[in-house]
Amino acid sequence: MDKSIDEINRRIREGSARVVTADEMPAIVSELGEEGALKEVDVVTTGTFGAMCSSGAFLNFGHAEPPIKMERIWLNDVDAYGGIAAVDTYIGATNKSVTRAETYGGAHVIEDFIAGKAIELRAQSSGSDCYPRRNITTEIRLEDLNQAIMVNPRNAYQRYDGATNTSDDTLYTYMGTLLPHSGNVTYSGAGTLNPLCNDPALRLIGSGVPILLGGAPGMVVGEGTQHSSAGNFGTLMTTADMNDMSTDFLRAAYMYRYGPTLYMGVGVPLPVLDIEVVRRTAIRDEDIPVSIKDYGVPSRSRPVITQVSYADLKTGRIELNGEEVRTSSLSSYRNALKVARTLKQWIEDGQMTLCLPTRRLDPSKQVKPMRETRKVVLVQEIMQRKVVTVKEDEEIPEAARKLLKGETNHLPVLNEQGRLVGVVTTFDVAKAVAHPERRVRVRDVMTRNVITTRSDEPIDIAAQKLDHHRISALPVVDAQNQCIAILHASDLGKLFKPGGQGV
């Protein structure tokens, strides 16, 4: 006994439609059976609330007098796109303010607009006969704009890999704080409530379908960027009017040492047309697999440490290599429920009717990596092969002589077997000279926990190590931990010299 979309909309208009949230569906199906659930339920509402970096809004400011074609635009000192004429712009969520702390970005501009705050608009132009004005500075509020249309290129990921970190250092990522030695696991996603998880074949979710976006009634534009539904990593491009949004369903955020991002609430109502919809919407947290990846490996293809489900993650603890590790969600399940329940309310009140996609999304699409035509610069191309080293049992004055002779501030320290065991700097040697009591040999003053690089490591990763640890040199070691060269922070300058390598 299939139902038509018209039949469901008729019930919504009459106020007799039975609407449930996606988390309630598994229990309903196990109680009434699939046929019973199809008869009973007309609409299943979904919801998710989490960091959706690829979000932003088109704004139109209206014309100034005399008029300007804005070419460079800042909103509260956050760069906005100036490539569309003349008083249009696109403000992206992740751009950082050029003057304020990096904790303020495009996402905060969007949230401030929605909260009704005044935003400073600054713009520059090179001027033309039709648009003579070259500069403008003004304060505007959301109500002053002609249009403020949120268009988010990539929202509502179907699921997302979890993260852990096997390295020795705490990492600060878009997946949050990752403690060393797999000290915790972080994940994102609403599991059973997630829109695309409840329609993986993309029969119901597609272009033109009504949604809740940031608290506003909006719609699906089409497939989102990086849409990869063949691997169950589908995404949606979404839109809605910012004037109808509320900060209850949209929040700016700042991920430490990553940057600003926007937490979006997104929900899609699904019409229960047939048994297939009933089966798909009965999906449970247990049924959705999540790979836990190692962010300690700074590569696109991070190794998978283990495979769990949203049900496992939501218990707050999972087992990793025989040890119990605590889990943190980055997205908010409480707010995802709020999205699904609000949508349910809208439909029960007859405020939103449903439609089928005017154009369907491709369920077989697979994301591709970037085509790179220039090779990545490796450490071996700029490292210094002539490296002055010192033995751990040598005395301090010998280390001082070597520092002077080598015109360097860093000496890799080797043991009897020639393996790297530490580093001494001019600072360590100076300290030893100032307090000579028990500091006689290199091993008494050296740093033992040495951060190293390898000759085949991309230069950007070595640069990140220098930056992260606030150090100025990295010994380059081979597989046997023999020190074969050294990379100084100053060597990075070679990349920018005319005729230099790389770039």
Added chain:
Amino acid sequence: MKLLVKLSHKSRPIIAEVVKDTGVLINVDRARSDAHEGEEALVDVPDESCKLISEKMRSLGAEVSILEEGIRHDRDECVDCGSCISVCPKEVFSFNSEWELQVETKRCILCGRCVIACPHQALSNNDI
């Protein structure tokens, strides 16, 4: 009860002395030694011995203050994501059955990890 103890550079092993003299077992939650600001320890003592321990420490030259409040949680900024839960060494944070974040500030040792981990700047520690 949590006590914040500031020790001067050349002080004696005050905590050890206090434990020895009073027989009260003190748990050191956190300790820091800084070239400019000196040494500081956050210690946990049984409520009934708080006065005795504070007086004894002061008599030995330490500055002692009671730590009334742990981490500050701004309900308005919090979105109940739970990013703080797994980074906290003392399990201060948890969810209730409605997925609302619960904060047991009594257990907090003000290590500051959650302050950095919170994407919404809803957690702050002003004291240390």
